[in-house]
Amino acid sequence: MADEFLPFSRPTISPEAIDEVVACLRSGWITTGPRVKKFEEAIAAYVGAPRVLALSSATAGLHLALTALGLEPGDEVITTPMTFAATLNMIVLAGGRPVLVDVEPDTYNMDVGQIAAAISTRTRAILPVHFAGLPVDMDPLYALAEKHGLRVIEDAAHAIGTEYRGKRIGGFGDTQVFSFHPNKNITTGEGGAVVTRDQKLADSIALLRFHGMDREAWNRFGKSGNQHYEIITPGFKYNMMDMQAALGLHQLPAxxxxxxxxxxxxxxxxxxxxxxxxxxxxxxxxxxxxxxxxxxxxxxxxxxxxxxxxxxxxxxxxxxxxxxxxxxxxxxxxxxxxxxxxxxxxxxxxxxxxxxxxxxxxxxxxxxxxxxxxxxxxxxxxxxx
Ligand SMILES: Cc1ncc(COP(=O)(O)O)c(C=O)c1O
Structure with missing residues (x-):
């Protein structure tokens, strides 16, 4: 009907996804559990990544990935001003200093040619944002990162399904952070995931996403679980719920x-x-x-x-x-x-x-x-x- 309000974005949720959420609710286990594990495996298979950590949001993912780098006061992270505030906010909350380079006028992506001039002795990482799902020119960016010994944390909030030179974002490089917010290309309500090829970083994020506990609730309350846990480091509460993963399991194939x-x-x-x-x-x-x-x-x-x-x-x-x-x-x-x-x-x-x-x-x-x-x-x- 011509008079109805037409939003700029609306998620597409299939009847099967709704049934899966209902099945999850009826199952007796609604927080992090088997559906999150399955969703992580499905993302890993889709993007071609060894390790995926599902989280409550991409903001959480950026916070954890940057925190796990162990930034010291004064350490710099090079990024773009043309992004959502969370990108810079998380650099600051992880203890870093955002250093910005301008974007290209017509792709809105960070101008990779300007990164070299922004690198200092305090630079620890480059944080490109694949704006609107258009991949940043990653080959020269990774070449620079390698030359200067820098980490690369990709803000891939817009970029699940994006490909660069025949490779999916998340399937190559260092570390990527996806968002599953309702406006994004797939949604879990709120939600996000970190993908990394660095096992040590993945282990740190796994700890930090759930209180710094060595064992998540699913492994403690089940039949074969052990109710004890240890706190290895003070952590956050950034885990994804099975209710969210139930949606994601049907969004990803679509x-x-x-x-x-x-x-x-x-x-x-x-x-x-x-x-x-x-x-x-x-x-x-x-x-x-x-x-x-x-x-x-x-x-x-x-x-x-x-x-x-x-x-x-x-x-x-x-x-x-x-x-x-x-x-x-x-x-x-x-x-x-x-x-x-x-x-x-x-x-x-x-x-x-x-x-x-x-x-x-x-x-x-x-x-x-x-x-x-x-x-x-x-x-x-x-x-x-
Ligand atoms: C570029 C960018 N980074 C990070 C985020 C944060 O994502 P989330 O809402 O999942 O925390 C967004 C969300 O809009 C975004 O657009």
Missing amino acids: LDGFIRRRTEIAARYQEILAGWPQWTLPRTPDYPHRHAWHLYAPLINPAEAHMDRDAFMQAMKERNIGTGLHYRAVHLYPYYRDQFGFKRGDFPNAESISDRIVSLPLFPGLSDSDQDRVIAAMAELFGQD
Whole structure:
């Protein structure tokens, strides 16, 4: 119905996934247990990784991966201002100092060519973000990391199913963190996972995600379990529940189909909006990749559109169409300005994107006629044929 509010994102949950959640609820075991283990194995098989740790969120994953690196005060982590605040927040909470490099103006991904100049004697890690599910150029990034002995923690919150030069994100490199938040390409309600090829890091994260206990509850309350445990280190409470994994077990097999549909919708936006002066459209790089199209986020040209991004979002809302803002550049938030001295002008590409970016409706359940509605509303708003 044309009048219904069309959100910018909506999860696609199958009847089988709902049945699995109900079965979990009826099973008598709803927190971390056999379904989480199965989900971890399924992710490991999908991305091609030896070890997967399911967690309560990607934020938790970033916190644990960075904490497990054992950052010392003053240690630096190089990342991008064009990300969700959690990326930088977790560097700070893990004891590090965020050092930023600007992004490319049209992919919004960190400009790998600028990383070398940001490396100092205090640099410990590089933290790229695969923005919207578009892979960062990882070969030169890993070459730099190797040359300087740096860890790489990939913020792959948008990038489950993303491929770089024929390899899935999570299937190569150091450590990756996925998000299963409801807006993401697959969801467990809230949820996330860390994938790593470093067994020691994986062991630390396994400890830290559940109080620093040497044995999780599933191994203590079962028939063959031993009720005693030891605390090896003070840990967090970042475990995923079986109720969440029940959803994930049915989302993961649907992921490639979700990405196919997202790709069709994004391609249609790119094709139709190509001639509109009101938009600057995102570009995809030349290296072989599969974009996961978590977001379709063009940049508004305020002079041609006769309105800025915020006015556009408001006008679309008045037409019953939701849009999203991903993201405002993190270095301009008060904490980061005050604490680290960042200011407007430091990262011009990120700032221009931050001021102009808007996410248009994109989710697997979006029909062609829903998309027609979005395009018609924008055409009417801009007086565009
Ligand atoms: C780039 C990026 N990193 C991290 C996160 C945090 O993910 P979560 O909501 O699962 O904690 C998000 C979530 O939106 C994100 O977009």
